[in-house]
Amino acid sequence: MANTRQxxxxxxxxxxxxxxxxxxxxxxENDLAAELGVSRTPxxxxxxxxxxxxxxxxxxxxxxxxxxxRPADVASAxxxxxxxxxxxxxxxxxxxxxxxxxxxxxxxRAQGDAAEDADMDGFFRLDEDFxxxxxxxxGHASAWPVVAQAKAQLDRARRLSLPxxxxxxxxxxxxTAVVDLLEAADPxxxxxxxxxxxxxxxxxxxxxxxxxxxxxxxxxxxxxxxRKPVARP
Amino acid sequence: MANTRQxxxxxxxxxxxxxxxxxxxxxxENDLAAELGVSRTPxxxxxxxxxxxxxxxxxxxxxxxxxxxRPADVASAxxxxxxxxxxxxxxxxxxxxxxxxxxxxxxxRAQGDAAEDADMDGFFRLDEDFxxxxxxxxGHASAWPVVAQAKAQLDRARRLSLPxxxxxxxxxxxxTAVVDLLEAADPxxxxxxxxxxxxxxxxxxxxxxxxxxxxxxxxxxxxxxxRKPVARP
DNA sequence: GCTGACGTACTTGTATGGTAGCCGACACCT
DNA sequence: AGGTGTCGGCTACCATACAAGTACGTCAGC
Numbered sequence: 001m002a003n004t005r006q007x008x009x010x011x012x013x014x015x016x017x018x019x020x021x022x023x024x025x026x027x028x029e030n031d032l033a034a035e036l037g038v039s040r041t042p043x044x045x046x047x048x049x050x051x052x053x054x055x056x057x058x059x060x061x062x063x064x065x066x067x068x069x070r071p072a073d074v075a076s077a078x079x080x081x082x083x084x085x086x087x088x089x090x091x092x093x094x095x096x097x098x099x100x101x102x103x104x105x106x107x108x109r110a111q112g113d114a115a116e117d118a119d120m121d122g123f124f125r126l127d128e129d130f131x132x133x134x135x136x137x138x139g140h141a142s143a144w145p146v147v148a149q150a151k152a153q154l155d156r157a158r159r160l161s162l163p164x165x166x167x168x169x170x171x172x173x174x175x176t177a178v179v180d181l182l183e184a185a186d187p188x189x190x191x192x193x194x195x196x197x198x199x200x201x202x203x204x205x206x207x208x209x210x211x212x213x214x215x216x217x218x219x220x221x222x223x224x225x226x227r228k229p230v231a232r233p
Numbered sequence: 234m235a236n237t238r239q240x241x242x243x244x245x246x247x248x249x250x251x252x253x254x255x256x257x258x259x260x261x262e263n264d265l266a267a268e269l270g271v272s273r274t275p276x277x278x279x280x281x282x283x284x285x286x287x288x289x290x291x292x293x294x295x296x297x298x299x300x301x302x303r304p305a306d307v308a309s310a311x312x313x314x315x316x317x318x319x320x321x322x323x324x325x326x327x328x329x330x331x332x333x334x335x336x337x338x339x340x341x342r343a344q345g346d347a348a349e350d351a352d353m354d355g356f357f358r359l360d361e362d363f364x365x366x367x368x369x370x371x372g373h374a375s376a377w378p379v380v381a382q383a384k385a386q387l388d389r390a391r392r393l394s395l396p397x398x399x400x401x402x403x404x405x406x407x408x409t410a411v412v413d414l415l416e417a418a419d420p421x422x423x424x425x426x427x428x429x430x431x432x433x434x435x436x437x438x439x440x441x442x443x444x445x446x447x448x449x450x451x452x453x454x455x456x457x458x459x460r461k462p463v464a465r466p
Numbered sequence: 467g468c469t470g471a472c473g474t475a476c477t478t479g480t481a482t483g484g485t486a487g488c489c490g491a492c493a494c495c496t
Numbered sequence: 497a498g499g500t501g502t503c504g505g506c507t508a509c510c511a512t513a514c515a516a517g518t519a520c521g522t523c524a525g526c
Contacts, residue, residue: 003293004480005281029508039481044508048238048278049285060236061487061507076375083320084313142309146379237510262478272511277478294478294517 004038009046011036016055016066017155023068023215024225027056053149057225065225068217069157071209077150078202084140084147085131085198086191089178092138093187100137104179107133108172115168123168124159130175134194137182154205160212161204174200237271242279244269249288249299250388256301256448260289286382301450302390304442310383311435317380318368318431319424322411325371326420333370337412340366341405348401356401357388363408367427370415387438393445394437407433 012032015021027047033040047064050056057067107130114122128151132144161167174197181190209216245265248254266276280297283289290300340363347355361384365377394400407430414423442449 028506030506033481041480041482045278045281047508049281052282052285058508059488060509062489063507072375076373079320079373080317080376080379083316087312087316087320140309140312142305143313146313146383150379259477261476263476266511273478274510274512280478291478292518294476295519296477 005042005045008032008036008038008042009049012046012050013053013055013152016050017152017159019156019159019215021066023066023156025066026225027064027066029064053152055152059225063225069153069209069215070217073153074157074202074205077153078198080150081147081154082195082198084143085135086195088135088138088140088143089182089191089194090138090187091140092134093182093185093190095139096137096182100133101179101183104130104133104137104182108176108179111168111172111175115172120159124155127171134178154201157205157208157215158201160208160215167204171197171200238275238278241265241269241271241275242282245279245283246286246288246385249283250385250392252389252392252448254299256299256389258299260297260299262297286385288385302386302438302442302448303450306386307390307435307438310386311431313383314380314387315428315431317373317376318364319428321368321371321373321376322415322424322427323371323420324373325367326415326418326423328372329370329415333366334412334416337363337366337370337415341409341412344401344405344408348405353392357392360404367411387434390438390441390445390448391434393441393448400437404430404433 012021012027021027029040029043029047033043036043047056047058051058051064054073055067056064058064107126111123111126111130114126128148131147132141135141135144135147174193177193178190178197181193184190245254245260254260260280262273262276262280266273269276280289280291284291284297287306288300289297291297340359344356344359344363347359361381364380365374368374368377368380407426410426411423411430414426417423
């Protein structure tokens with residue numbers, strides 16, 4: 001990719017979602033530009049886009065900060081994701097070709113392998129591929145970016161919940177159930193199964209919130225972050 | 234609002250949706266900066282955001298153009314809007330307070346007045362208010378921006394269909410039906426009524442496509458637009 | 467008349483300089 | 497001691513300069 005801005009944007013986005021950049025930490029245009037070996041311009045433009053996605057908060061003349069996870073945003077993202085994926089699945093039932101089904105089942109097997117190897121990054125990618133493919137089967141691949149943007153808010157917290165590795169087989173089982181019901185052409189049951197699966201992710205986020213409250217924004221908190229104090233002589 | 238970028242962004246966005254800036258026309262950073270009396274930077278940053286929304290297409294080293302309406306994008310936007318608004322309406326049934334219902338009915342009356350006065354801009358605003366309020370009643374006000382972004386693709390074409398003014402009472406009637414069924418707490422009928430309403434808008438876009446094909450991107454069209462010829466001496 | 471090379475004018479992309487505003491630290495006054 | 501004014505350093509914002517690239521108009525050559 002020739003475009004510096006896109007490179008910076010993708011890299012920062014990945015780092016934020018991986019929690020490599022911690023919620024609440026400051027992001028200075030100057031520091032990032034120096035660290036990445038580019039000028040401030042593409043960094044700044046990337047931060048503007050990330051602000052639009054809700055992944056960073058920009059306070060003019062004060063600083064840019066990795067946004068803390070806002071419970072209201074999580075609920076909103078979950079609503080968007082659930083509504084879109086379930087609607088797409090309803091359209092997918094009856095439209096799935098044999099090729100679609102074999103591809104989906106291949107993804108399921110790959111997820112099983114990744115779970116056995118404890119390959120978290122691989123499992124995450126395959127999970128994303130699975131859900132994207134499901135929407136594509138319904139003829140709504142072009143709506144996936146909307147889901148992906150909403151998902152970003154959830155994935156930051158989910159990444160922490162996976163060390164509870166014993167859940168992986170459960171997730172794969174739910175995926176399998178969705179595919180089975182899709183093949184059986186039972187729209188209502190398929191949708192309910194998918195909804196249950198997505199809601200499980202939601203409750204995971206709530207668990208993480210209790211275990212890592214520092215990643216979330218308290219309700220009564222002042223929205224204005226503090227600048228880091230200078231070193232005293 | 235002190236922020237120049239936001240001002241430029243909102244103004245350009247409004248102009249594009251109003252079709253004041255015609256699909257396919259070139260937008261030069263320099264020209265816009267001169268016209269608006271600001272430098273290239275805020276203009277450029279606005280164009281990046283508009284590109285992210287799908288309202289302009291940026292071709293590096295070639296130019297930036299108001300995007301033609303892509304039928305695939307219209308279908309995608311319609312899917313997103315329908316899924317989200319219908320899901321929100323399902324949640325709204327049974328939650329609507331008397332205050333919600335009176336506010337909604339006040340909006341309906343205002344729409345009737347705007348229709349009588351042939352106040353198109355006013356009717357558009359009230360239509361937007363109505364749908365936003367409907368989602369708020371379901372507790373999903375924060376998901377409205379997602380709908381609004383999808384709606385932008387539809388509204389560009391809709392603006393042309395409204396001179397068929399005789400449709401306005403039909404739209405208001407459908408709005409009224411939704412509120413009636415919401416008050417009657419009939420989720421299935423309310424959802425079906427809203428879906429029919431949204432689909433009508435969708436079919437309007439198709440009508441406009443036949444009457445104004447120049448606003449839409451042909452399927453076999455080369456994606457690379459031509460640069461405007463220079464004046465000869 | 468037709469074809470192909472080339473120059474020019476335009477575009478967006480990137481880098482850098484200067485400005486207004488905010489916060490924290492600290493001396494000073496009450 | 498508690499409040500207040502000022503100063504310094506930092507920030508994002510905006511303006512501007514430079515670089516890389518594309519397409520069109522021109523014109524030489526056939």
